[in-house]
Amino acid sequence: xxxxxxxxxxxxxxxxxxxxxxxxxxxxxxxxxxxxxxxxxxxxxxxxxxxxxxxxxxxxxxxxxxxxxxxxxxxxxxxxxxxxxxxxxxxxxxxxxxxxxxxxxxxxxxxxxxxxxxxxxxxxxxxxxxxxxxxxxxxxxxxxxxxxxxxxxxxxxxxxxxxxxxxxxxxxxxxxxxxxxxxxxxxxxxxxxxxxxxxxxxxxxxxxxxxxxxxxxxxxxxxxxxxxxxxxxxxxxxxxxxxxxxxxxxxxxxxxxxxxxxxxxxxxxxxxxxxxxxxxxxxxxxxxxxxxxxxxxxxxxxxxxxxxxxxxxxxxxxxxxxxxxx
Numbered sequence: 001x002x003x004x005x006x007x008x009x010x011x012x013x014x015x016x017x018x019x020x021x022x023x024x025x026x027x028x029x030x031x032x033x034x035x036x037x038x039x040x041x042x043x044x045x046x047x048x049x050x051x052x053x054x055x056x057x058x059x060x061x062x063x064x065x066x067x068x069x070x071x072x073x074x075x076x077x078x079x080x081x082x083x084x085x086x087x088x089x090x091x092x093x094x095x096x097x098x099x100x101x102x103x104x105x106x107x108x109x110x111x112x113x114x115x116x117x118x119x120x121x122x123x124x125x126x127x128x129x130x131x132x133x134x135x136x137x138x139x140x141x142x143x144x145x146x147x148x149x150x151x152x153x154x155x156x157x158x159x160x161x162x163x164x165x166x167x168x169x170x171x172x173x174x175x176x177x178x179x180x181x182x183x184x185x186x187x188x189x190x191x192x193x194x195x196x197x198x199x200x201x202x203x204x205x206x207x208x209x210x211x212x213x214x215x216x217x218x219x220x221x222x223x224x225x226x227x228x229x230x231x232x233x234x235x236x237x238x239x240x241x242x243x244x245x246x247x248x249x250x251x252x253x254x255x256x257x258x259x260x261x262x263x264x265x266x267x268x269x270x271x272x273x274x275x276x277x278x279x280x281x282x283x284x285x286x287x288x289x290x291x292x293x294x295x296x297x298x299x300x301x302x303x304x305x306x307x308x309x310x311x312x313x314x315x316x317x318x319x320x321x322x323x324x325x326x
Contacts, residue, residue, distance in 0.1 A: 032072050142168055
């Protein structure tokens with residue numbers, strides 16, 4: 001079978017398509033024949049960053065993660081043979097491959113008739129987009145600021161906050177006129193261009209009393225300025241550092257304004273609260289199935305075009321999901 005790996009850190013050109021034996025599932029695992037792969041921005045950071053001094057550490061030779069969808073064609077010890085043939089989705093560390101071995105505990109069943117784009121959101125992006133505002137204890141009627149709102153997770157978070165959790169005002173930041181129009185079409189009440197120097201003032205105009213919840217994936221200076229936008233008792237949730245290879249530091253003095261900061265990782269959430277994490281996977285799937293939340297498809301590529309898929313993600317030009325087909 002084929003898989004994509006890289007043997008040195010660098011740009012998309014380091015991605016190589018290789019031949020390798022089919023993996024065999026171990027205890028508690030299944031193997032799927034991959035039908036479609038959801039590509040994620042974080043993998044472009046892993047691909048470029050050496051382990052020294054970076055939070056984006058991925059040892060070489062490295063595989064490319066992805067949200068894979070396909071049918072189970074083999075099972076390991078402890079997994080019922082009757083599951084063979086099921087169409088499922090899961091996050092895989094070897095996502096860019098013809099076949100993938102997955103942990104059976106975290107498989108997301110794919111409902112009949114669900115689009116490929118929605119199906120790739122089931123294991124990771126949709127549960128994250130639902131959990132983030134909850135991690136910030138977003139209450140109905142409150143104001144939430146979502147950065148990188150046109151991306152794979154961000155555009156879902158806008159919809160979960162508005163259509164599922166009842167946010168009063170959703171303020172979305174994005175980096176181009178097309179992206180601003182995109183997030184407005186998804187339901188954002190206010191769209192702000194974060195490339196403009198006065199973007200915090202635009203947020204203050206929309207939320208004069210401050211923002212109740214911030215969902216931050218940018219890090220760097222963006223995060224520092226977001227802290228200043230929080231209302232008394234406001235909460236910031238940090239789940240990435242797209243603008244910087246270092247995770248943002250939290251200046252304690254800013255927290256004296258009765259604000260708080262929490263971090264979020266899907267893997268840590270699954271370890272700490274597995275039953276709730278599984279329940280939210282189901283809840284997120286229901287929202288995608290009934291149309292309260294929809295996945296925007298930006299572009300599709302073949303596995304042989306993995307480098308092109310990464311170039312699109314790295315350019316931050318995508319409006320929603322980038323898919324790769326074997």
